[in-house]
Amino acid sequence: MTLPIRLMHEGAIATLLIDNPPRRNAMSRAMWRAVPGLVAEVIADPAIALLRVAGAGGHFCGGADIAEFGDAYGSPDAIAHSNRLIREAIEAVAACPKPTIATIRGACVGGGVALALACDLRLAADDARFAVTPVRLGLTYSHADTRRLVLAVGANRAKEMLFSARAVAAEEAARIGLVDRLWEGAVFEEEAARYLDGVAATSRPALRGVKAMVDAIAAGAATETPELAALFEDPFAGADFQEGYRAFLEKRPARFTAP
Known part of the structure; x- marks a missing residue:
C-alpha cells in the first residue's frame, strides 16, 4: 500500500511531502509512523543538504486525522500507541542534524503546527493560517510542542493561541515570530525555492x-x-x-x- 506521504529528491534538497489533499493533508497513524524512517533516509544520504517539509495542493497539514480518533483513542493502550507515533515523528524532524525548513500554504492546524515548529525555519505564503486547537477537543498540547510554540512566539502569545484556538493569519504569524519569511501566494513557490537553493548551496x-x-x-x-x-x-x-x-x-x- 502506498502511503500519502513520501520523500522526494531534487538536487541537494529532499522534500518530505504530505500528499493527502482530500483531507487537507491530515496525518493518519500510518503516515506518522513512516516519518522517522523517511527522516533517517535524509540523514544517511550525503547528497542531501537540507530537508523541506511541505504539503501537496493548497494546504500544509490539517493535523492528526480526526476520522481515526475512534480507533486511535478508544482505549488506554490505543491512546499511548497513537501519541507515541505522533511524538516520534515530530521528534525525528526536530532531531535531524541537517537544516529542516517547512514551506506552508493554507491550513496548518494542530499537529501540523507541531510539525512546522519542529522544523528550523518556517516559510509561508500569505494564504497560510495557523491554529492550535486541542482545547476544542478537551485536550492540552504536549510539553515538547508547547515549549517550541513558547520559544517561537513567547509565553503570553502561546497562551492566547492555545486558549482561543483561533486561526492566526499569515501576516500576524510572521509578526509574532511563528513564521520566519512570508511571500505573496502568487510568487511563493518561486521565492521559497530560491531561498532553499541558496541555503543548500552553502x-x-x-x-x-x-x-x-x-x-x-x-x-x-x-x-x-x-x-x-x-x-x-x-x-x-x-x-x-x-x-x-x-x-x-x-x-x-x-x-x-x-x-
Whole structure:
C-alpha cells in the first residue's frame, strides 16, 4: 500500500511531502509512523543538504486525522500507541542534524503546527493560517510542542493561541515570530525555492554546525563547552573553508564539496 506521504529528491534538497489533499493533508497513524524512517533516509544520504517539509495542493497539514480518533483513542493502550507515533515523528524532524525548513500554504492546524515548529525555519505564503486547537477537543498540547510554540512566539502569545484556538493569519504569524519569511501566494513557490537553493548551496558541515550551535544555546548552553568550541574551531582546517575564502578572493561562487 502506498502511503500519502513520501520523500522526494531534487538536487541537494529532499522534500518530505504530505500528499493527502482530500483531507487537507491530515496525518493518519500510518503516515506518522513512516516519518522517522523517511527522516533517517535524509540523514544517511550525503547528497542531501537540507530537508523541506511541505504539503501537496493548497494546504500544509490539517493535523492528526480526526476520522481515526475512534480507533486511535478508544482505549488506554490505543491512546499511548497513537501519541507515541505522533511524538516520534515530530521528534525525528526536530532531531535531524541537517537544516529542516517547512514551506506552508493554507491550513496548518494542530499537529501540523507541531510539525512546522519542529522544523528550523518556517516559510509561508500569505494564504497560510495557523491554529492550535486541542482545547476544542478537551485536550492540552504536549510539553515538547508547547515549549517550541513558547520559544517561537513567547509565553503570553502561546497562551492566547492555545486558549482561543483561533486561526492566526499569515501576516500576524510572521509578526509574532511563528513564521520566519512570508511571500505573496502568487510568487511563493518561486521565492521559497530560491531561498532553499541558496541555503543548500552553502557548506553542509557549516550548516550542521550552525544548527548544533544554535540548538545548544536555545537549550540553555550559556557557556562554551569543548564540543561547542570544536564546532567553531574545527572548520578552519576543513576543505570548505579553503574553498570558501579562495572563492571570496577570486570573486566567484564557492563550490563546496565536503559531505
